[in-house]
Amino acid sequence: xxxxxxxxxxxxxxxxxxxxxxxxxxxxxxxxxxxxxxxxxxxxxxxxxxxxxxxxxxxxxxxxxxxxxxxxxxxxxxxxxxxxxxxxxxxxxxxxxxxxxxxxxxxxxxxxxxxxxxxxxxxxxxxxxxxxxxxxxxxxxxxxxxxxxxxxxxxxxxxxxxxxxxxxxxxxxxxxxxxxxxxxxxxxxxxxxxxxxxxxxxxxxxxxxxxxxxxxxxxxxxxxxxxxxxxxxxxxxxxxxxxxxxxxxxxxxxxxxxxxxxxxxxxxxxxxxxxxxxxxxxxxxxxxx
Amino acid sequence: xxxxxxxxxxxxxxxxxxxxxxxxxxxxxxxxxxxxxxxxxxxxxxxxxxxxxxxxxxxxxxxxxxxxxxxxxxxxxxxxxxxxxxxxxxxxxxxxxxxxxxxxxxxxxxxxxxxxxxxxxxxxxxxxxxxxxxxxxxxxxxxxxxxxxxxxxxxxxxxxxxxxxxxxxxxxxxxxxxxxxxxxxxxxxxxxxxxxxxxxxxxxxxxxxxxxxxxxxxxxxxxxxxxxxxxxxxxxxxxxxxxxxxxxxxxxxxxxxxxxxxxxxxxxxxxxxxxxxxxxxxxxxxxxxxxxxxxxxxxxxxxxxxxxxxxxxxxxxxxxxx
Numbered sequence: 135x136x137x138x139x140x141x142x143x144x145x146x147x148x149x150x151x152x153x154x155x156x157x158x159x160x161x162x163x164x165x166x167x168x169x170x171x172x173x174x175x176x177x178x179x180x181x182x183x184x185x186x187x188x189x190x191x192x193x194x195x196x197x198x199x200x201x202x203x204x205x206x207x208x209x210x211x212x213x214x215x216x217x218x219x220x221x222x223x224x225x226x227x228x229x230x231x232x233x234x235x236x237x238x239x240x241x242x243x244x245x246x247x248x249x250x251x252x253x254x255x256x257x258x259x260x261x262x263x264x265x266x267x268x269x270x271x272x273x274x275x276x277x278x279x280x281x282x283x284x285x286x287x288x289x290x291x292x293x294x295x296x297x298x299x300x301x302x303x304x305x306x307x308x309x310x311x312x313x314x315x316x317x318x319x320x321x322x323x324x325x326x327x328x329x330x331x332x333x334x335x336x337x338x339x340x341x342x343x344x345x346x347x348x349x350x351x352x353x354x355x356x357x358x359x360x361x362x363x364x365x366x367x368x369x370x371x372x373x374x375x376x377x378x379x380x381x382x383x384x385x386x387x388x389x390x391x392x393x394x395x396x397x398x399x400x401x402x403x404x405x406x407x408x409x410x411x412x413x414x415x416x417x418x419x420x421x422x423x
Numbered sequence: 424x425x426x427x428x429x430x431x432x433x434x435x436x437x438x439x440x441x442x443x444x445x446x447x448x449x450x451x452x453x454x455x456x457x458x459x460x461x462x463x464x465x466x467x468x469x470x471x472x473x474x475x476x477x478x479x480x481x482x483x484x485x486x487x488x489x490x491x492x493x494x495x496x497x498x499x500x501x502x503x504x505x506x507x508x509x510x511x512x513x514x515x516x517x518x519x520x521x522x523x524x525x526x527x528x529x530x531x532x533x534x535x536x537x538x539x540x541x542x543x544x545x546x547x548x549x550x551x552x553x554x555x556x557x558x559x560x561x562x563x564x565x566x567x568x569x570x571x572x573x574x575x576x577x578x579x580x581x582x583x584x585x586x587x588x589x590x591x592x593x594x595x596x597x598x599x600x601x602x603x604x605x606x607x608x609x610x611x612x613x614x615x616x617x618x619x620x621x622x623x624x625x626x627x628x629x630x631x632x633x634x635x636x637x638x639x640x641x642x643x644x645x646x647x648x649x650x651x652x653x654x655x656x657x658x659x660x661x662x663x664x665x666x667x668x669x670x671x672x673x674x675x676x677x678x679x680x681x682x683x684x685x686x687x688x689x690x691x692x693x694x695x696x697x698x699x700x701x702x703x704x705x706x707x708x709x710x711x712x713x714x715x716x717x718x719x720x721x722x723x724x725x726x727x728x729x730x731x732x733x734x735x736x737x738x739x740x741x742x743x744x745x
Contacts, residue, residue: 166558172576275480394573397566
């Protein structure tokens with residue numbers, strides 16, 4: 135943030151500097167401790183996996199195991215394949231969402247047309263609909279038409295998560311874009327398509343990047359779709375991680391921790407790169423940042 | 424909303440139009456009105472198709488609720504409201520409703536209060552606040568299921584670090600019948616409080632400065648200006664956070680499924696976990712869909728109500744700012 139001028143209420147709500155700092159630190163101890171503990175657990179040897187030491191000699195063995203093994207005795211997980219599958223599924227879903235979502239977002243942001251509000255509201259309602267309502271019929275349909283446990287099936291269903299997100303975020307970006315620029319281009323003899331392609335699209339590029347990355351994160355973090363609509367072939371990172379927990383009490387603690395860290399890394403990195411646009415994305419544009 | 428773009432002629436004279444682009448609709452002659460009017464619809468066609476593609480299974484799921492469809496009975500028959508009668512007469516269903524509502528209300532309230540406090544604290548722009556603002560989002564970006572895995576390891580009575588750090592000893596079980604629901608809420612609070620804090624912080628930073636300066640000049644105390652100025656103006660932002668959190672809590676699944684799978688017994692069997700058990704584990708698609716349809720009705724009514732409250736709050740806040 136470039137400028138740190140006084141923000142509204144800042145001077146007012148400032149009671150007790152040290153107490154406030156301590157309160158903040160208390161929250162962040164709570165917020166960061168689980169992540170720190172995961173990191174420690176992932177760096178321990180299998181013999182130390184049930185220990186509560188904070189000091190030990192760290193090893194990268196668990197990460198190597200998770201990334202190279204085609205599964206341990208108890209889990210049949212191939213984590214590396216799960217990562218590639220997740221990349222394919224999420225990348226595919228985001229790509230399709232952008233191709234379909236950008237024109238719709240442009241239409242909804244530029245023009246008010248009959249049915250546009252209904253279309254937008256229907257998409258927003260997907261955000262709040264209980265997933266199983268759709269997954270159970272899809273489970274039946276997928277089993278019948280052979281989309282069960284395929285990436286095509288996963289990409290299709292991930293639209294439910296990514297497309298509404300893309301449309302809602304980009305709609306507000308297009309709506310905020312002054313129309314004069316496109317009008318000027320049209321008067322210069324540009325076609326509508328060219329004006330969109332050369333003027334409007336480049337100007338919302340930050341929005342597109344933010345929408346795409348956020349959609350990718352949401353798709354990556356999704357658990358229920360691959361849990362129910364995929365088995366082994368199209369299984370993703372989130373499902374793979376839980377399989378390290380084992381069934382009857384037997385668990386690979388430090389492998390679980392290493393896998394959890396690896397699985398959380400892509401969203402974390404992406405989130406840090408789009409931090410500025412996160413508010414608008416997370417709230418579906420309901421709160422503009 | 425501004426005037427439709429198509430009011431002005433789309434293209435210049437034909438000889439201006441060098442590229443020619445080859446697309447029939449964009450040739451040099453002025454675009455006919457009907458085509459201009461159709462444009463937003465044409466652009467929306469793919470999205471509408473996808474929406475229909477999602478609505479189709481949704482409607483199918485609603486129909487399942489009126490059939491007796493299960494893996495054991497692949498030739499379903501229409502049985503009217505029999506599923507609803509059976510589900511609504513089942514004490515487990517009402518337990519699920521109670522568990523879901525308890526979870527949603529407690530988690531939403533705790534996250535909102537904590538989130539607002541954190542936003543206010545971070546807004547002070549102290550060094551500590553500036554450092555931590557950067558990492559605020561970390562838990563929020565970790566998949567809820569991974570958060571569930573992390574906390575499951577920490578909750579373990581024998582090996583988990585939580586009992587060790589808190590000095591509780593191995594007899595305290597976070598995922599016992601009495602504690603499991605509250606432990607699930609703790610995990611929810613851990614993941615989603617940053618969401619409220621981020622939204623509220625963005626709201627605070629978008630507030631106009633003048634009213635606060637005026638109240639400063641008037642010598643009002645900070646509690647007074649917080650209650651009379653900031654809270655009313657912040658209310659729409661807080662409500663947006665409340666709506667998102669409450670709606671998501673009603674359909675909570677991921678981290679509870681990892682932590683307890685709905686147990687012990689039915690202690691954490693929320694509605695969506697119950698529906699998962701019925702339709703995926705027992706493969707009784709109709710019964711699971713009945714659960715979901717009822718949950719959907721709850722979600723829909725709540726959404727309608729909360730959105731109308733939000734609309735009122737936004738109008739009031741807009742009035743207060745002027």
